[in-house]
Amino acid sequence: MPIDVDGILSELHEKYENQTEFLQATDSFLFKIRDFLKEHEEFRDEGIIRRMVEPDRIIDFRVSWVDSDNKERLNRGYRVQFNKALGVYKGGLRFHPSVNLSVFKFLAFEQTLKNSLTGFNLGGAKGGADFNPRDYNDSDIMRFCQAFASNFYFYTNYNTDVPAGDIGVGTKEIGYLAGYTDKLKNSFSGSYTGKVMELAGSHLRKEATGYGCLYFVAQMLKDLGRDPKGLTMNISGSGNVALYACEKAIEMGMKVRTLSDSGGVVVFEDGITDKQLKWIKELKFEKRGRVSECTDKFDVEYHEGKKSWDIPCDIALPCATENELLKEDAETLISNDCLIVAEGANMPCTSEAVDLFLDNGVFYAPGKASNAGGVSVSALEMTQNQLRYSWEKSKVDSLLKKTMNEIYDRCKKYGGSSWDVPNLAKGANIGGFVRVYVAMRDQGVF
Numbered sequence: 001m002p003i004d005v006d007g008i009l010s011e012l013h014e015k016y017e018n019q020t021e022f023l024q025a026t027d028s029f030l031f032k033i034r035d036f037l038k039e040h041e042e043f044r045d046e047g048i049i050r051r052m053v054e055p056d057r058i059i060d061f062r063v064s065w066v067d068s069d070n071k072e073r074l075n076r077g078y079r080v081q082f083n084k085a086l087g088v089y090k091g092g093l094r095f096h097p098s099v100n101l102s103v104f105k106f107l108a109f110e111q112t113l114k115n116s117l118t119g120f121n122l123g124g125a126k127g128g129a130d131f132n133p134r135d136y137n138d139s140d141i142m143r144f145c146q147a148f149a150s151n152f153y154f155y156t157n158y159n160t161d162v163p164a165g166d167i168g169v170g171t172k173e174i175g176y177l178a179g180y181t182d183k184l185k186n187s188f189s190g191s192y193t194g195k196v197m198e199l200a201g202s203h204l205r206k207e208a209t210g211y212g213c214l215y216f217v218a219q220m221l222k223d224l225g226r227d228p229k230g231l232t233m234n235i236s237g238s239g240n241v242a243l244y245a246c247e248k249a250i251e252m253g254m255k256v257r258t259l260s261d262s263g264g265v266v267v268f269e270d271g272i273t274d275k276q277l278k279w280i281k282e283l284k285f286e287k288r289g290r291v292s293e294c295t296d297k298f299d300v301e302y303h304e305g306k307k308s309w310d311i312p313c314d315i316a317l318p319c320a321t322e323n324e325l326l327k328e329d330a331e332t333l334i335s336n337d338c339l340i341v342a343e344g345a346n347m348p349c350t351s352e353a354v355d356l357f358l359d360n361g362v363f364y365a366p367g368k369a370s371n372a373g374g375v376s377v378s379a380l381e382m383t384q385n386q387l388r389y390s391w392e393k394s395k396v397d398s399l400l401k402k403t404m405n406e407i408y409d410r411c412k413k414y415g416g417s418s419w420d421v422p423n424l425a426k427g428a429n430i431g432g433f434v435r436v437y438v439a440m441r442d443q444g445v446f
Ligand code: NDP
Pocket: 165, 166, 167, 168, 169, 209, 236, 237, 238, 239, 240, 241, 242, 260, 261, 262, 263, 319, 320, 321, 322, 324, 344, 345, 346, 371, 372, 374, 375
């Protein structure tokens, strides 16, 4: 019996009509695997596919805390434990005022497929809170993290759920969360990744998503027969993913022309230098500054309210947030002969933008494949924690590279296409789907 994909889609739309981000992710997944299901009888258990688009569990909790001015504050915490078929729940925490259940469900669903694609045994989850670290000082951030951990610690453990960082959650916040969780459990539980080295972290975890994205782009360029040296790249965002992607791109000889934040874009006509990047890292990671401040220091242009996509480039790397690259941005990139779009962020391109890239021969890498470097090094951090041992940087780097190459090959394997470069969007969805399906099938119905 063929699978009733349209039936599953309309049921989801009926049940979750207001969860637009979640529906965007599940629509895209179901459309991309539809032909594969028609051709492969062995993947036609409709019950498994219906369960695969429903989260295992959603935890939703109050985070009340007292700030350093003795004022009581109230936030909402969430954790969507989406799918555990392949292993422990794994995925980041996001602290941002815009979060809601739809965003966490989409992120957790994408994470499930992403973690499957890595080849590691990891389930998928995502969570966080409607807390804006930008509104608070360090002492308040610590207080909030401790309140979050005290309401959430019993759900995290090496064998159940191992969160990491995401937007608004960097090494500092992970230190507070992991530290307080361990205090409450009175043990070293290894229940977070993204820790600094002194707290049993791994080399290269903070760099991993950005570096991994560039290792993925290197494979795409190899297949296009292009040398990275001298190619121009526009990056959006100026956080963890964006700045380490920028670092690796410069190392590979590319010219990175833009970085941005929600205020606007800063343009480095001749490409960002190592020295400039060092200053920007300090500005963003230590002083929590804005990219507009680059104009105080360097001879660069800042365009308020603009994005990175109006400026011609060979490679576009959206590394900020979901749905930041719209149909009209895709049209501009295409008319400027952009070769590659590789997602550093999760679902930064709208469905219309992705369709335009695929229809116009732009080599497109979906985030669930190209940004999987972060979770891959998290998996390595978990292994090192269990071994109570720390691997050298060079070993972690070569394992990261190997994993990204394997993800690329998996996407190519399933991404057959009528045009001359593989459809990685299709390949990533099918590649992620296959492992989760087999694990769910072999575990039985529950
Ligand atoms: P950060 O919080 O470190 O940085 C996010 C950056 O994006 C900030 O510079 C922020 O600017 C900017 N930004 C947010 N909204 C917009 C917008 N509308 N236009 C332009 N810039 C914007 O987060 P990360 O770098 O960790 O995460 C970025 C993306 O990568 C997210 O989609 C995340 O889910 C994904 N990701 C992260 C991983 C990780 O390991 N950290 C792993 C895999 C994916 P502002 O300060 O103005 O808000």
